[in-house]
Amino acid sequence: MLLNNNVTEFILLGLTQDPVRKKIVFVTFLIFYLGTLLGNLLIIITIKTNQALGSPMYFFLFYLSLSDTCFSTSTAPRMIMDALSTKSTISFSECIIQVFSLHYFGSLEVFILILMAVDRYVAICKPLHYMTIMSRQVCGASVGVAWMGSCVHSSAQIYLTLSLTFCGPNLIDHYFCDLQPLLKLACTDTYVVNLLLVSNSGAIFMVSFVMLMFSYVIILHSLRNHSAEGRRKALSTCISHITVVILFFGPCIFIYTRPAITFPMDKMIAVFHTIGIPLLNPLIYTLRNAEVKNAMRKLSSKKLISDDKR
Template sequence: MQLNNNVTEFILLGLTQDPFRKKIVFVTFLLFYLGTLLGNLLIITTIKTSRALGSPMYFFLFYLSLSDTCFSTSIAPRTIMDALWKKATISFSECIIQVFSLHFFGCLEIFILILMAIDRYVAICKPLHYMTIMSRRVCSVLVAVAWVGSCVHSLVQIFLALRLPFCGPNEIDHYFCDLEPLLKLACTDIYVTNLLLVSNSGAICTVSFVVLMFSYVIILHSLRNHSAEGRRKALSTCISHITVVILFFGPCIFIYTRPATTFPMDKMIAVFYTIGTPLLNPLIYTLRNAEVKNAMRKLWSKKLVSDDMR
């Protein structure tokens, strides 16, 4: 279907065309991306090497950090390099790949957050059956379902993008390829595509957010029957999860539930959930989780000891 288009590449207008502001974008994205890689890879390494972090909650946290890393990588490196060029171009194929990876890892993060909420519900509301219900096999199957569901969602986005004919302007008023800015360049009626986008991405974001918040309301309500210490520990974990959910879903709902209209702040909001949230997630989970911090200290201590023995 690409052969039917007159456009073979797109020009990304980015966040700004001002040379000085481009330098600010370069430095900001580079620092945020390096921080995202460092924080999430540290969590991934800690969970993989620590026996103390073998519970299902950390099994899901491992995949959340992995999806955060890949989600940020699908956008940040390209934006960093584009900030160095006077005119940033991206081929049609590269644009489609970016749309796929963006939605795949973004949707995977949504599903992992839902699995983490299920895990907390079982742990707090059904503690006696926790290890039976949330066995390693069950957790692995749930993660596999999340990967398949994310792939299906992304393929729908690609199908919608490939159906669009591009025959005129090729300037994307954004710093990355997404279906919403591509719709503006299509030389056809996009009403049906808009509806499909809202019913797909918009519905996934909104329904998932409502389900997550409702589940945490149930969890928090059930904490009144726990001891003070158990309530404090469970509350700390749930607050971390709720914070991540609000930070990630707020901007996504704002962007994907109304693709037919755009606002000047859209790009800045996109910055928040594409490079801000992946950086904040490891900070939120490590600063509010004593087990993760202790495991990181032990990992760091072992590394220092092994370096000294050399």
């Protein structure tokens, strides 16, 4: 593969070429990215340091926050730095690494969201067997499978990328490397590769979304047999999960289940997907979860007490 390839680097056109707008992009997305890091790292530290958050639900939330952090980091820092540059170039190898990391942590988030749905299903529909089914060993093995599945998916993306031949031009009309914009630059026929892309990424996102929504319909239907208090608590958690699922899968389905055709809103949808969602997820889970908020208050109070002692 990679035969007759004359391109050693690509030029990323970014979101805008206007100098004033590039400064606005820099400030805006620096704030967004720092907020993403702060929010997700706060959840990670809170779950790790609080024994009350030792249930499988928070075990999976820990890995969701971790994947959110890595997913955003795969694109945001470079986009922020490129906003200060007059010409944004990325080497071919860096481009390949970005494609791999973007799909690796994106697909990891898909698998984690599926595991969170399974956890809620067992907790609500099979409460007597919950601790047996969702044991620490099962949860750990499930996350391990999710990591391996993500590696398989992202490796397939790299294989498809390396099967393309680039002989110029090298202008990517995007702010990061992905298989979709790279298809437009290939010198060879991309019909089969695009078909494989839709079959791989598109099918994963579409099938996973349908499965998740169907599972939450079953979960919500089963809540009619619960007490008012139990129904309120479970409903609050499920609504948070459903909101995250819709926000995450909506852009994925739009981007990866269609032919390689450019739409005016593509970049903004990609921004929402790679920068916005990792920022919103910690807000959604903390604002609607009393246990996480209480644990964060305890963590901050411990920090204040330790600072006072010094």
